[in-house]
Structures are given as structure tokens and as C-alpha cells.
Amino acid sequence: MEIIAPFQEVIDEIKEKGGDAIKYCYQCGKCDTVCPWNKVRKFSMRKLIREATFGISEIEKEEIWRCTTCGKCPERCPRDVKQIDDMMAIRRMATGYGVFAGPVKPYRTVASGLAGQGNPFNEDRKTRAAWAEGIGVKPFKEDMEYLYFPCCYCSYDPRLKKVAQATAKVLKKAGVSFGILGEKENCCGESIRKTGNEDLFKKLAKENIKAFVDAGVKKILVSSPHCYHTFKNEYPMFKVNFEVVHVSELLPQLIRDGKLKLTGEYARKVTYHDPCYLGRHNGIFDDPRDVLKEVPGLEFTELPEARMDSTCCGMGGGRVWAETEKHERFSNIRVDQAIEVGAKELVTACPYCITALEDSRLVMNHADDIEVKDITEVILEVM
Numbered sequence: 379m380e381i382i383a384p385f386q387e388v389i390d391e392i393k394e395k396g397g398d399a400i401k402y403c404y405q406c407g408k409c410d411t412v413c414p415w416n417k418v419r420k421f422s423m424r425k426l427i428r429e430a431t432f433g434i435s436e437i438e439k440e441e442i443w444r445c446t447t448c449g450k451c452p453e454r455c456p457r458d459v460k461q462i463d464d465m466m467a468i469r470r471m472a473t474g475y476g477v478f479a480g481p482v483k484p485y486r487t488v489a490s491g492l493a494g495q496g497n498p499f500n501e502d503r504k505t506r507a508a509w510a511e512g513i514g515v516k517p518f519k520e521d522m523e524y525l526y527f528p529c530c531y532c533s534y535d536p537r538l539k540k541v542a543q544a545t546a547k548v549l550k551k552a553g554v555s556f557g558i559l560g561e562k563e564n565c566c567g568e569s570i571r572k573t574g575n576e577d578l579f580k581k582l583a584k585e586n587i588k589a590f591v592d593a594g595v596k597k598i599l600v601s602s603p604h605c606y607h608t609f610k611n612e613y614p615m616f617k618v619n620f621e622v623v624h625v626s627e628l629l630p631q632l633i634r635d636g637k638l639k640l641t642g643e644y645a646r647k648v649t650y651h652d653p654c655y656l657g658r659h660n661g662i663f664d665d666p667r668d669v670l671k672e673v674p675g676l677e678f679t680e681l682p683e684a685r686m687d688s689t690c691c692g693m694g695g696g697r698v699w700a701e702t703e704k705h706e707r708f709s710n711i712r713v714d715q716a717i718e719v720g721a722k723e724l725v726t727a728c729p730y731c732i733t734a735l736e737d738s739r740l741v742m743n744h745a746d747d748i749e750v751k752d753i754t755e756v757i758l759e760v761m
């Protein structure tokens with residue numbers, strides 16, 4: 379047990395923001411019954427809330443970093459406690475002290491990459507658009523309809539570059555008017571904010587907003603539900619209001635308008651994993667399913683925990699950068715469930731989920747049993 383500090387500072391901050399529902403917690407423990415951590419190890423949100431409410435004691439540092447902000451417990455809480463806001467307030471305090479130990483040690487290097495190069499990998503900002511070379515993607519111009527914002531993972535990660543490329547190819551084939559900002563983009567800042575680094579979030583957001591406004595961006599098309607959530611629900615705090623569209627929302631529209639013709643045969647059994655920040659946080663459940671059901675020959679089956687009940691992949695809340703024991707990864711559960719329902723492909727619509735699920739499939743020796751795909755990769759195959 380390590381001590382960080384009394385929580386009065388946190389309680390004051392939560393109250394200042396009008397979120398004093400923390401004091402209404404009556405310790406029923408319903409949050410713990412739905413928390414995915416309790417599928418892999420013991421963890422108690424109820425206990426953390428008690429500690430924060432009374433400002434009485436100390437807290438194990440590791441516990442304050444566990445919440446993946448999946449959004450399951452706020453849905454279940456009978457007292458309207460804002461668990462995600464409360465965890466972020468606690469983390470802001472820990473970040474203020476520079477406390478990053480154990481599994482969250484990488485947060486320090488991630489923050490320096492984000493501050494210096496605008497991405498968590500500390501990759502050269504100048505290579506941000508390298509994924510788009512040779513496929514005819516143009517720089518954004520004011521007369522284009524969409525700014526396509528692929529996110530850091532789809533810009534730099536070798537597996538996820540394929541998602542950005544598939545998306546660009548699908549958009550081009552459908553005649554969508556879009557361009558990219560390349561090195562002028564920063565990370566949207568969603569995950570670093572969840573780790574409690576509010577100042578860095580604001581810096582990234584303000585630089586992005588300047589780049590968007592300077593370029594005349596009105597509509598932003600995203601691959602990541604984390605970018606979606608941040609641009610749509612958090613950037614308005616800076617008095618801007620861009621129209622934000624997730625690619626899984628645009629695809630059914632393109633199919634309906636006859637711009638996307640799905641002609642190939644996809645004779646595979648497929649299931650869909652709802653990303654927390656697309657589904658539970660933003661209510662997009664039907665669009666990706668509607669698209670998959672349009673694919674000729676595709677046999678669609680649901681996972682046991684779907685839509686609002688979807689189990690988090692484990693990568694939200696900044697955990698994408700934390701070290702998680704191999705046997706404690708939530709994505710292992712999803713891969714198992716997909717295999718149990720007989721699916722040969724586990725499709726999703728989030729770069730973080732793909733990272734986690736690809737990793738689990740390899741760690742669990744299921745590489746030959748199931749494939750993990752982004753929804754755009756399926757569509758590209760049948761166009």
C-alpha cells in the first residue's frame with residue numbers, strides 16, 4: 379500500500395465542477411458487479427469511491443489507474459455517481475505529483491512524445507502521413523467535404539496503417555471528397571486526458587483546433603471512437619463545434635446512396651465487438667451492424683455481451699499505454715467469446731480494440747482460429 383495524499387483536494391475539485399454526486403454513494407457495490415476487472419482479478423470501484431468521498435486515507439497507487447472508463451458502472455449506479463469524472467480527478471492529482479509507477483510507468487514517455495511530436499510513440503511528426511503514400515490521398519483543401527483524421531495508431535502502427543489505407547481506398551472508390559492534414563495533426567488528446575494530464579490535453583486540442591480552423595475544416599471523419607468522442611463531446615469546451623462522423627456511420631449512408639456497391643462474396647461467419655466509445659458512450663450500435671448485414675454471403679452472429687453490455691477491450695482510460703498482465707487482458711474474454719459463437723472473424727471499428735484483440739489472439743494461440751478486422755477492411759474486400 380502506497381500513500382499518495384488525502385483526497386480533500388479531489389473532493390473539492392469534483393464539487394467545484396458540480397459533480398458532488400460522489401457523496402451519494404451508498405456502497406451498494408453494483409459498480410463492482412459490472413466492472414470488467416472483476417472478470418480477471420479483484421478490483422473495487424466501490425472502495426475507491428469510499429476513499430475519495432471521505433478523504434480519509436491512503437490508496438494503492440495502482441488501483442487509481444485501473445478504470446478503463448468503459449462506462450459500464452455509471453449506467454448501473456443507482457445514485458448517479460460520476461465514476462469516470464471522479465477517477466480522472468484523482469488521476470489529475472497523481473499526475474500533479476508526477477506519480478507514475480508500476481504498470482503506468484510508460485505514461486511519462488508517452489506524455490513527452492505527445493508534447494514533442496504530437497503522438498504517443500514519439501515518432502517524427504513529419505512522417506505522420508507516410509501511411510497515405512502511393513494511394514492517391516490528397517492534402518485537405520477548404521473545398522473538400524471531409525477532413526479524414528486517422529488517429530495516431532492508424533498513422534504509425536504497422537497493423538493499423540492498414541485500417542487507414544483501407545478507409546482511404548473505400549472513400550475514394552465511393553467518390554467521397556476528403557483530404558488529410560498529415561503533420562499538422564496532433565493526437566486528439568482523449569487518452570492522455572483520462573490519465574489526468576489536463577494541461578497536455580488542452581495543448582494538443584488547441585493546436586488541433588487551430589489547424590482545423592486555419593484549413594477551413596467543417597466536417598471531420600474519424601476511424602477512432604476515441605477521436606470521435608473527443609472532437610464531438612469535449613472540443614466544444616473550447617467554443618468550437620465541428621461536425622464529427624465516424625466511418626461506420628458514413629458507410630451505411632454510402633451504401634444507401636448507391637455510392638458503395640458491395641459485389642464480392644464474403645462467405646465467412648463474422649461477429650462484432652462494440653467499442654465502448656462508439657457504443658456505450660455515443661450510442662452507435664446499429665450502423666456497423668447494418669453495414670455487415672449488407673455484405674453478400676456474410677453470416678452475422680452476435681457476441682454474448684453486445685451493445686450496451688459489451689465488455690471493454692481494456693484499452694480505454696489510458697490503459698492502451700499501461701502494462702497489463704497477459705492473463706488479465708479483457709480482450710482475451712472477447713476472443714474466447716468470438717470463438718465460442720463460431721465466428722471466424724471478429725470485426726470492430728476502433729484502433730485500440732484491434733490492438734488489444736490482435737494481441738490476445740496471438741497470446742492465446744488462436745492465430746489460426748480467428749481473424750480480427752476493422753469494418754473498412756471487410757468492405758474493401760467486397761467492393
Ligand code: SF4
Pocket residue numbers: 402403404405406407408409410423424427454455456457458459461
Ligand atoms: Fe456507490 Fe454507485 Fe458503486 Fe453503488 S454503484 S457502490 S452507489 S458508486
